[in-house]
Amino acid sequence: MKKLLWIPLLLTVLTTAACGGTDDGPFAPGQPSQPETPGKPGGDDDEPAEPLPGGRGRSLVLYCSRTGNTERVARQIRTVLDCDMLEVEPAVPYEDDYNAMLERAQEELAAIRQGDYPAVATYVEHFDDYDTVFVGYPIWYGSMASPMQAFLYAHASELAGKRIALFATSGSSGVSASVGEARSLCPDAEFTEVLHLTQNTLEETEPRVTAWLERLEANDNDSEEPMQTNTLELTVEGSTFTATLEENSSTQALKERLAQGPLSIRMSDYGDMEKVGSLGISLPRNDRQTTTGPGDLILYQGDSFVIYYDTNSWNFTRLGRVDGVATREEMLDLLGGVGEITVTLSL
Ligand SMILES: Cc1cc2nc3c(=O)[nH]c(=O)nc-3n(C[C@H](O)[C@H](O)[C@H](O)COP(=O)(O)O)c2cc1C
Structure with missing residues (x-):
């Protein structure tokens, strides 16, 4: 077994400050849960290099996928939007041998x-x-x-001014590093x-x-200013309390999302100091070294929402603070004590 394959799982756990999506932790692919022969859910191995044409729409779905997970998502987007789709493939196909x-x-x-990008077989002449x-x-x-x-690197100028909607699949890792990569590869695109x-x-x-597509469409049609309120409502088991939001690009993006409707998050306890759960979306990060206290609302690695009921010090983004809470007991009281909960966020 090659040494790069097996980083003990314990190491992954220990280097993760909170549970939920793990952006920066080492990844140790074991045997894949999907068949490792690149899968084609649609069964059509002879995908044309030209975009597979859809019936309408001014959208193109680009994807790369080795075991079919991302392709399944791409096909679902295409089914809903009835738009064109194209697989991005490496110039030299990947080895069948998993370790290689x-x-x-x-x-x-x-x-x-x-700065050295691998060659890709897929090139789109223009995105007009x-x-x-x-x-x-x-x-x-x-x-x-x-x-x-490599594809984005080669097409950055064609993608300037376009609206780019990123979608990603992973075992468990978060996506914020990849969002950063996309933004620096296509600095003149608008990201959803x-x-x-x-x-x-x-x-x-x-x-x-x-x-997700409904929210993107709503956002596209809605050129209104994002909500100006700084009050966030949190509902747990039918009881609602409020928090005051910070002013930063993370809370602005959260408010834009909540302007489309409430967001429910399943949260569980971690480290006897917080409840954490996946937002299901990524928000811009404004990480800095922070010491939290009871009532602090934190964004962890761009896609996890954390409510603190005790103290912790880490590099993360402050989203706001629950109103009127000073102690661990007061915060836990609002959260119904220790244990899994669903929190619904709304404006
Ligand atoms: C080379 C390689 C590296 C991977 N690295 C990660 C990783 O860092 N974190 C993670 O959660 N999953 C990782 N995975 C798992 C894939 O992200 C996941 O299975 C994904 O859904 C595969 O998509 P696909 O079927 O479209 O290829 C990795 C898989 C491969 C093949």
Whole structure:
């Protein structure tokens, strides 16, 4: 077994400050839960290099996928929007041998960090027919899979001014590093809310894609100013309390999302100091070294929402503070004590 394959799981756990999506922790792919032969859910191995044409719409779905998870999401987007779709493929196909493929993926990502992008077989002459480009990829070692990074690098000028909707699948890692990569590869594009599905949520692909597309459309049609309020309502088991939000790009994005409707988050306790749960979306990060206290609302690694009932020090983004709470007991009282809860956020 090659040493790069097996980083003990314990290490992953210990380097994670809170549970939920793990953006920066090392990833140790074991045997894949999906068949490792690149899967084609639709069964059509002869995908044309030209976009698969849809019936209407000014959207293009681009995706790269090795085991079919991201492709399944891409196909669902295409089904809903009836738009064009194109697979981004490496110039040299990946090895069938799983370990060799992992090694190559790591080498490619390391080369990309030095500015050296692998060749891709897919090239789109112009994007004139499209306003929105959906860009789907798996997370590889915390990053956007190398073929999609190479594609974006090669097409940055064509994508300038386009609306880019990122969607990603991963085992469990978060997507914020990959969102940063996309933004620096396409600095002149406009980025929408990101869709992220993990092994645990892939089976909910259909409803999640539908809800996400509805929000994107609503955002597109709605040129109103984002909500000006700084009050966030949190509802737990039918009881509502309020928090005052910070002013930063993270809370602005959260308010834009909540302007479309409430957001429910399943939260569980971590470290006897917080409740944490996945937001299901990624928000811009404004991380800084922070010491929390009871009532602090925190964004962890861009996609986890944390309510503190005790103290912790870490590098993360402050979202706000629950009103009128000073002690652990008061915060836990509002949260119904220790144990799993669903919190619904609204404006
Ligand atoms: C080379 C490689 C690296 C991976 N790295 C990560 C990772 O860092 N974090 C994670 O959660 N999953 C990781 N995975 C798992 C994939 O992100 C996940 O299975 C994804 O859904 C695969 O999408 P696909 O079927 O479209 O290829 C990795 C998989 C491969 C092949």
